Amino acid sequence: MPEIKLKCSCGKVKGKTKNVNESSGTRIMCCCDDCQSFAQYLNQESSVLDQYGGTDIFQMPISNIKITEGIEQISSVRLSAKGMYRRYTICCNTPIGNTMGPGVPFIGVIHNFMDNASTRDEELGKNRGHIQTKFARQEVPTELKGSSLKIILRSLSKLIVWKIKGLNKPSVFFDDNGKPIAKPNILN
Template sequence: MQGTVDARRAYARATCYCRDCQAYARHLGQPGVMDAQGGTDIIAMNPDAVTFTAGEEHIAGLCLREGGLLRWYAGCCRTPLGNTPRHGHVAYVGVVAACLPDAQQRDAAFGPRDRIVLNAGAALGDVRPTPFAVIGGGLRIAAGVVTAKLRRQAPSLFFDMSGQPHRTAHPLSARDRRPARPEPA
C-alpha cells in the first residue's frame, strides 16, 4: 500500500496509552507501533488529508468492542493505518504515525511526539499526563470536525456517501482479544 498525507490538515498529535490502542498494536503484531510504555503515536486529522495512491484494496478493519472505534490496517502486511469513528460523517481519522515512513519528517511536519498524552493511567510504565495539552488538542480536533460539518464535507477515505464503511470492520473474537488485551499487572 502507498499513500500521502497533507500535514496542513492535521488537528493534533498525541500519544495514546489506552488499552484499546495497545490491543490493536498487539493484535497486528508489528514492531514499532507502541513505545516502551505502550503508547501509540497518533496524528488526528481531517480524513480528506489522507489519500491512497496504491493498494487501497488491501484495507481491512476491526473493532475491539461493541460501539468502539473502527481500526483500519493494511491486510497485506498488517501495518496499522488509523482509527475512525463508526460513521463517516465525523471528519476525523487518527493516523497511526508508525505507518508514515520517516520519523524526522513526521516530527518536522506534525511537531514533536508526546506533547499531548492521552490515557496515561493505562501506560505500562511511568508516563506524565498532560491535562492542559489534552484540552487544547481536544479543542483543535472539535474545531476541525465542526468546520468540516459546516462545510458539509462528504464522507471520504473509509466511508461511502451515506457514511457507512466501505469495508466491514470485523470485531475481534474473544479468542483473539485475550492475547491482544492481557490483564494489567
C-alpha cells in the same frame, strides 16, 4: 503545507495526505488500552508502541487522505460493537488509523503508516503529550504528559470546524452514501 507520503511497511498500500502541518491537526501519544489492544491484535506492539505503551497519532480530516495504491489490502477491526473502526493493511499488518462513522470527518493516523519517521517533528510538530496515562505500561514522566483536557478541547474544536467544512467526504473508507467499503471484523 507539506504533503506526507503514506505507506504500509511492505509497500503494497500507498497514499498521501494534503494540507498537513502542526496546526492543521493534533499529534498525540495515546496510551489508552484500546490503542494498545489494536497493536497487540496486529502483532505489532514493538513497532507501534513506545516504552510507555503510547501510540503516536496524528488526528486530521479524513478527506485529506488519499490512497493511491492497494486499497483492496485495507481491512478494519472494531474492538467492540460500538468501537472505532481501526484500519490496517492485511498485506503486512501495518496499522493505518482510527476512524468513526461515515459522518465524522476524522482519522487518527498511526505513525507507522506515515513515511516520515525522520522528518515527523518538522512536519507535524512535536507531540502534545502522552494522554490516557492511567493505562501506561510504566509511569510516564510529568514532563511528557499532556493535558488531556486541553487536547480534548483542541480535538473537539477542530472536529466542529472540519464538520462545518464537510471534510467527512470524500472518504477512502465509506462511499458517498455512507456505506462502508469493507465490512469490519468485530471482536468481543
